[in-house]
Amino acid sequence: xxxxxxxxxxxxxxxxxxxxxxxxxxxxxxxxxxxxxxxxxxxxxxxxxxxxxxxxxxxxxxxxxxxxxxxxxxxxxxxxxxxxxxxxxxxxxxxxxxxxxxxxxxxxxxxxxxxxxxxxxxxxxxxxxxxxxxxxxxxxxxxxxxxxxxxxxxxxxxxxxxxxxxxxxxxxxxxxxxxxxxxxxxxxxxxxxxxxxxxxxxxxxxxxxxxxxxxxxxxxxxxxxxxxxxxxxxxxxxxxxxxxxxxxxxxxxxxxxxxxxxxxxxxxxxxxxxxxxxxxxxx
Amino acid sequence: xxxxxxxxxxxxxxxxxxxxxxxxxxxxxxxxxxxxxxxxxxxxxxxxxxxxxxxxxxxxxxxxxxxxxxxxxxxxxxxxxxxxxxxxxxxxxxxxxxxxxxxxxxxxxxxxxxxxxxxxxxxxxxxxxxxxxxxxxxxxxxxxxxxxxxxxxxxxxxxxxxxxxxxxxxxxxxxxxxxxxxxxxxxxxxxxxxxxxxxxxxxxxxxxxxxxxxxxxxxxxxxxxxxxxxxxxxxxxxxxxxxxxxxxxxxxxxxxxxxxxxxxxxxxxxxxxxxxxxxxxxxx
Numbered sequence: 129x130x131x132x133x134x135x136x137x138x139x140x141x142x143x144x145x146x147x148x149x150x151x152x153x154x155x156x157x158x159x160x161x162x163x164x165x166x167x168x169x170x171x172x173x174x175x176x177x178x179x180x181x182x183x184x185x186x187x188x189x190x191x192x193x194x195x196x197x198x199x200x201x202x203x204x205x206x207x208x209x210x211x212x213x214x215x216x217x218x219x220x221x222x223x224x225x226x227x228x229x230x231x232x233x234x235x236x237x238x239x240x241x242x243x244x245x246x247x248x249x250x251x252x253x254x255x256x257x258x259x260x261x262x263x264x265x266x267x268x269x270x271x272x273x274x275x276x277x278x279x280x281x282x283x284x285x286x287x288x289x290x291x292x293x294x295x296x297x298x299x300x301x302x303x304x305x306x307x308x309x310x311x312x313x314x315x316x317x318x319x320x321x322x323x324x325x326x327x328x329x330x331x332x333x334x335x336x337x338x339x340x341x342x343x344x345x346x347x348x349x350x351x352x353x354x355x356x357x358x359x360x361x362x363x364x365x366x367x368x369x370x371x372x373x374x375x376x377x378x379x380x381x382x383x384x385x386x387x388x389x390x391x392x393x394x395x396x397x398x399x400x401x402x403x404x405x406x407x408x409x410x411x
Numbered sequence: 412x413x414x415x416x417x418x419x420x421x422x423x424x425x426x427x428x429x430x431x432x433x434x435x436x437x438x439x440x441x442x443x444x445x446x447x448x449x450x451x452x453x454x455x456x457x458x459x460x461x462x463x464x465x466x467x468x469x470x471x472x473x474x475x476x477x478x479x480x481x482x483x484x485x486x487x488x489x490x491x492x493x494x495x496x497x498x499x500x501x502x503x504x505x506x507x508x509x510x511x512x513x514x515x516x517x518x519x520x521x522x523x524x525x526x527x528x529x530x531x532x533x534x535x536x537x538x539x540x541x542x543x544x545x546x547x548x549x550x551x552x553x554x555x556x557x558x559x560x561x562x563x564x565x566x567x568x569x570x571x572x573x574x575x576x577x578x579x580x581x582x583x584x585x586x587x588x589x590x591x592x593x594x595x596x597x598x599x600x601x602x603x604x605x606x607x608x609x610x611x612x613x614x615x616x617x618x619x620x621x622x623x624x625x626x627x628x629x630x631x632x633x634x635x636x637x638x639x640x641x642x643x644x645x646x647x648x649x650x651x652x653x654x655x656x657x658x659x660x661x662x663x664x665x666x667x668x669x670x671x672x673x674x675x676x677x678x679x680x681x682x683x684x685x686x687x688x689x690x691x692x693x694x695x
Contacts, residue, residue, distance in 0.1 A: 175689050176687060177691070226520060228471065230462075230539055231469045299689075300691060300692060302689075309691075
């Protein structure tokens with residue numbers, strides 16, 4: 129997928145795969161790819177919750193629609209509320225059996241990572257990016273200028289918001305369709321920002337894929353295992369890679385989402401480049 | 412590492428509940444401000460475990476995933492199946508039932524009130540359906556050894572059919588006064604049954620008339636009030652490492668000597684320790 133708007137030219141590819149043993153319809157991650165606006169989101173519906181795939185889609189779309197204007201907890205509560213209303217409306221569209229109601233009250237949960245790219249002010253100059261994340265969906269930045277090695281000064285070089293594979297577990301914080309359960313989330317919204325150069329690669333991944341990248345690629349800079357996927361004709365190579373790593377026991381059996389974005393060039397004289405404000409860090 | 416196999420529909424695990432239904436369960440339950448018999452306390456504990464197992468497997472309307480199979484055996488007026496499907500034969504071993512069939516076995520739905528935060532600083536009272544699968548029964552002696560032996564037969568067959576699954580869990584809910592001998596040997600035999608992922612977990616829930624403070628997941632028997640409690644503590648499996656981590660996440664203070672034992676409390680939180688997928692830290 130290629131896109132160009134506000135001077136940002138990107139080449140992006142999205143790969144998805146349900147957990148082995150699940151059907152395509154049971155896949156509960158979600159992604160938004162908007163090359164036109166430079167917004168990219170991966171959300172991962174928590175499998176222990178109900179209607180989690182729907183919630184992941186709504187959360188991803190909410191990020192794509194824009195971030196809150198302010199960074200306080202109330203602004204984030206208000207920002208998420210339309211997605212919560214949409215989830216409630218959808219799940220109650222038909223009568224529910226008694227055993228589903230307690231689970232509906234518990235709500236659906238999703239981790240997420242949202243990347244915003246902004247173009248450089250001058251051709252060949254530095255562009256800016258910002259990221260907001262909840263839980264263990266992660267962003268990686270790989271510098272094209274360093275022959276595929278992680279951008280050493282990037283806060284996402286080894287993974288963001290997690291950079292230690294040991295920190296992955298089965299109990300991440302996650303955004304919930306039930307407002308009650310988000311109160312502990314708002315103080316822990318992770319956010320950071322940085323710069324990019326033409327040729328840089330950004331990767332957004334749900335937890336199992338992110339863990340594998342952090343464990344198998346980051347320490348040895350083995351990005352050549354993923355880079356060919358950017359130009360692959362279809363997802364055959366991705367599926368083969370996943371199957372091999374599942375067999376090797378190196379990749380956890382879970383829904384998988386891998387979103388790769390290469391910034392091809394940054395030519396925009398109309399829009400001055402500014403650091404990206406992610407409006408996170410609620411308290 | 413043992414006890415690390417993912418629980419999936421392809422490799423489900425099982426829960427077997429052994430319920431003391433002897434006459435002594437008519438005695439009052441020793442929890443302050445709770446006016447009920449131990450039999451009522453046992454039925455409540457079983458119904459809550461079943462409710463939580465079903466909750467974990469529910470993904471939507473007509474979408475209950477068979478991560479767990481569950482069975483229940485009562486002991487008192489004989490050793491009898493308690494959760495039964497219509498096709499259960501009288502002489503057949505109690506069956507382990509897939510979770511998707513559990514809603515069909517509800518005897519009645521009670522309405523219980525629960526308070527919860529509304530997300531805007533207020534408190535809401537909500538009414539929730541509470542499914543009753545098991546009702547209080549109390550009669551005759553306490554053939555706990557026999558119940559553990561029936562449990563052995565059920566679990567032995569399960570392990571044979573599911574060698575690669577997460578090991579079975581057996582929860583014995585009792586006042587501890589076995590009338591057919593010492594249950595230690597039968598308990599040891601049951602704990603000896605294994606899948607490739609580890610030994611069967613036997614946990615005990617001791618319901619007593621003694622109003623001593625409730626204990627859950629203890630690493631010592633020194634605060635237990637009587638020999639029945641100490642015996643049940645000894646019969647209980649040590650929590651596997653994966654359960655210890657999950658218990659710590661839930662706020663329990665546990666270590667590598669902590670056993671799956673409760674005194675005048677239920678073990679419903681055990682259900683939350685099982686890994687059937689991502690369970691967010693802020694989920695309650």
